[in-house]
Amino acid sequence: MKVIFLQNIASLGQKGDIKDVSDGYATNFLLPQNKAVLATEHNIAQLKAQQKKQATKIKEKLDTHQKIAATLNKQTINFFGKVSDKDTLFKGIGVKDIIEAVHKNFNLETQEKWFRDSAVIKKLGRHEVFLILPDNKRISFYINIKAEEN
Structure with missing residues (x-):
């Protein structure tokens, strides 16, 4: 099952990573504890938009510092x-x-x-x-x- 990590998980991935994990691990641990969400097209699009927004913020800060x-x-x-x-x-x-x-x-x-x-x-x-x-x-x-x- 493909999931998007909402938190850093030791030995699995960082926040924002999209990974394949076993169905049981996803349904019994990651999803109920809000550590990940299913990697649907909608969720992937939201993640990419959020990453783009964050990159823009970082660039603005660097420009300000320069x-x-x-x-x-x-x-x-x-x-x-x-x-x-x-x-x-x-x-x-x-x-x-x-x-x-x-x-x-x-x-x-x-x-x-x-x-x-x-x-x-x-x-x-x-x-x-x-x-x-x-x-x-x-x-x-x-x-x-x-x-x-x-």
């Missing part, structure tokens, strides 16, 4: 803040501030988990920030912190 990499790589974002006598900011620049600035300056959506160094930066000057995208592409850009002029 756009982020191309836009942000080696760019500089300026921050201004009130400074103490020791040339440090009263309020440090954190990951959320950087995400907000990236969105404001480049209209790009980034996620907090992509930033590997989540330390708050309080010193004036130019600092390198590293971003690691889900496809393991590493991007570096800079933030330049300056004293706010009165």
